[in-house]
Amino acid sequence: MELRLLSETDTTKELSFKEVMKLEARNVNLYYGEKHALKNISMGIEANTVTAFIGPSGCGKSTFLRCFNRMNDLIDHVRITGDILIDGRNVYKSKIDVDEHRKKIGMVFQKPNPFPKSIYENVVYGLKINGVRDKHILDETVERSLKQAALWEEVKDDLKKSALSLSGGQQQRLCIARAMAVEPSVILMDEPASALDPISTSKIEDLIYELKSKYTIVIVTHNMQQAARISDKTAFFYLGELIEYNQTVTMFTNPHKEQTQNYITGRFG
Amino acid sequence: MSSSQKNKLKNLIFKGFAIACTSVGLIVLVVLLYVVFSQGLSRIDFDFLNNLPSRNAERAGIYTALLGMVWVLVLTVLISFPIGMGAGIYLQEYGKKNFFNNFIEVNISNLAGVPSIIYGILGLELFGRLLGLGNSILAGSLTLSLLILPLIIVSTREAIKAVPPSLREASYGLGATKWQTVWHVVLPSAFGGIMTGLILAISRAIGETAPLIVVGALVYVPFVPESPMDEFTVLPIQIFNWVTRPQAGFVTNAAAAIIILLTFTFMMNGIAVIIRNRYNKRTKF
Numbered sequence: 001m002e003l004r005l006l007s008e009t010d011t012t013k014e015l016s017f018k019e020v021m022k023l024e025a026r027n028v029n030l031y032y033g034e035k036h037a038l039k040n041i042s043m044g045i046e047a048n049t050v051t052a053f054i055g056p057s058g059c060g061k062s063t064f065l066r067c068f069n070r071m072n073d074l075i076d077h078v079r080i081t082g083d084i085l086i087d088g089r090n091v092y093k094s095k096i097d098v099d100e101h102r103k104k105i106g107m108v109f110q111k112p113n114p115f116p117k118s119i120y121e122n123v124v125y126g127l128k129i130n131g132v133r134d135k136h137i138l139d140e141t142v143e144r145s146l147k148q149a150a151l152w153e154e155v156k157d158d159l160k161k162s163a164l165s166l167s168g169g170q171q172q173r174l175c176i177a178r179a180m181a182v183e184p185s186v187i188l189m190d191e192p193a194s195a196l197d198p199i200s201t202s203k204i205e206d207l208i209y210e211l212k213s214k215y216t217i218v219i220v221t222h223n224m225q226q227a228a229r230i231s232d233k234t235a236f237f238y239l240g241e242l243i244e245y246n247q248t249v250t251m252f253t254n255p256h257k258e259q260t261q262n263y264i265t266g267r268f269g
Numbered sequence: 270m271s272s273s274q275k276n277k278l279k280n281l282i283f284k285g286f287a288i289a290c291t292s293v294g295l296i297v298l299v300v301l302l303y304v305v306f307s308q309g310l311s312r313i314d315f316d317f318l319n320n321l322p323s324r325n326a327e328r329a330g331i332y333t334a335l336l337g338m339v340w341v342l343v344l345t346v347l348i349s350f351p352i353g354m355g356a357g358i359y360l361q362e363y364g365k366k367n368f369f370n371n372f373i374e375v376n377i378s379n380l381a382g383v384p385s386i387i388y389g390i391l392g393l394e395l396f397g398r399l400l401g402l403g404n405s406i407l408a409g410s411l412t413l414s415l416l417i418l419p420l421i422i423v424s425t426r427e428a429i430k431a432v433p434p435s436l437r438e439a440s441y442g443l444g445a446t447k448w449q450t451v452w453h454v455v456l457p458s459a460f461g462g463i464m465t466g467l468i469l470a471i472s473r474a475i476g477e478t479a480p481l482i483v484v485g486a487l488v489y490v491p492f493v494p495e496s497p498m499d500e501f502t503v504l505p506i507q508i509f510n511w512v513t514r515p516q517a518g519f520v521t522n523a524a525a526a527i528i529i530l531l532t533f534t535f536m537m538n539g540i541a542v543i544i545r546n547r548y549n550k551r552t553k554f
Binding site: 069074105106107109114126178 | 366433436439442445446457
């Protein structure tokens with residue numbers, strides 16, 4: 001721990017020299033109509049890390065998360081300036097095919113939102129809309145994804161059962177499996193455990209820890225302990241601004257900004 | 270009297286008033302059913318359903334009117350359902366919130382309130398004369414389609430609106446296009462509501478008389494319609510024709526035909542309720 005704290009300044013320097021980040025935001029501004037919701041945010045996220053976004057409600061962290069897969073496009077009156085890059089490619093260039101782009105970025109939402117279809121159909125949805133019809137591939141994907149999401153053992157005997165009959169925690173793991181089935185390289189999670197009980201939450205956290213080796217994970221959370229437990233780096237947002245972004249250990253033991261200190265110690269938010 | 274007693278009394282009076290209001294509708298329905306059934310039930314038999322109309326009340330049947338009604342309804346559904354659903358999907362899923370779309374929305378709601386005879390006049394002029402369809406089944410169906418389109422559009426929109434946005438997000442998040450999202454996620458979830466709206470619209474179309482009279486449905490059709498271009502009559506018009514006759518026998522016939530028509534309407538509404546319940550159960554979000 002000590003060592004890591006000491007060398008922290010060096011690592012940040014190293015990071016800035018890395019030529020291509022997995023995800024990168026450059027001077028991102030976002031407006032809901034007149035409201036300036038994200039103020040000039042720049043940050044880079046490395047491949048195969050877990051990055052946590054924390055901050056009080058309405059600080060823009062979910063909005064920022066949704067910039068990466070252009071989910072904000074679905075909302076009327078949203079205007080975005082600046083650049084978002086994935087693997088060095090700008091995703092807000094008009095030439096980018098939004099639907100193709102979203103296939104590379106899986107998303108898990110706050111409330112489990114399985115389709116009112118069978119477990120099997122939920123997992124293969126992403127493949128089927130891409131025209132995959134081969135039963136063999138579909139079956140394999142279902143097994144692989146559900147195993148990755150640590151749900152396989154619980155549901156393998158009745159994959160034809162409606163996804164809505166699962167418990168909340170199972171539904172959320174199903175949604176994670178569904179997101180992984182299309183083999184994205186990034187998974188965005190918007191408070192994935194906030195609607196779940198503690199046992200389901202710890203399952204999801206274990207899962208995130210394991211998935212790190214294959215995916216780049218960005219997670220929005222209100223739960224500070226959760227951020228501390230699972231993330232490599234943490235970003236603190238407040239009123240639409242990125243206040244501080246650093247190694248999680250540093251953020252929680254020795255934050256550089258007073259606002260971060262206040263939020264983490266529970267003095268506001 | 271204390272104020273608490275006063276309040277209790279008021280409470281009681283209001284409850285009684287509400288019950289009385291509810292009873293009015295119920296009593297009217299019961300009386301109507303009683304009158305119709307006591308007059309017409311004994312008249313219904315296989316011959317009544319299977320006979321052609323006749324000047325002789327004893328021999329007259331509703332066969333051509335029944336078949337005419339089936340023809341008109343099937344065609345009406347085929348025409349109005351795809352158009353109504355398509356318009357509903359556009360307005361709810363594709364249409365941006367701008368002046369043009371608001372204008373369309375308001376006017377669709379207005380159209381739902383236009384008296385049906387106005388549709389009849391429009392149908393007569395547009396389909397009957399301008400397009401030269403005359404007083405055919407097709408002209409009648411097109412007119413009824415216009416009449417129930419607003420209902421279908423509005424109910425489709427409501428059903429689609431009820432699909433939670435989180436399901437759409439899940440689909441878009443997986444890289445689905447708008448069309449794929451609508452087809453694979455939104456429509457299956459909204460299907461129960463859409464079908465309910467459609468069936469209620471059809472049961473409205475079953476009872477419509479005025480627009481079809483204007484379009485030129487005949488009151489006496491002694492042959493079975495065989496194509497959409499044939500002339501036709503429907504049950505409500507047959508009933509209308511019979512009740513205007515002075516002979517008592519035809520009044521009985523009218524009562525019997527009303528029972529058949531009511532049975533149709535009740536069946537439709539029943540099916541709508543069943544579909545709604547089944548889909549509500551399947552897609553609790």
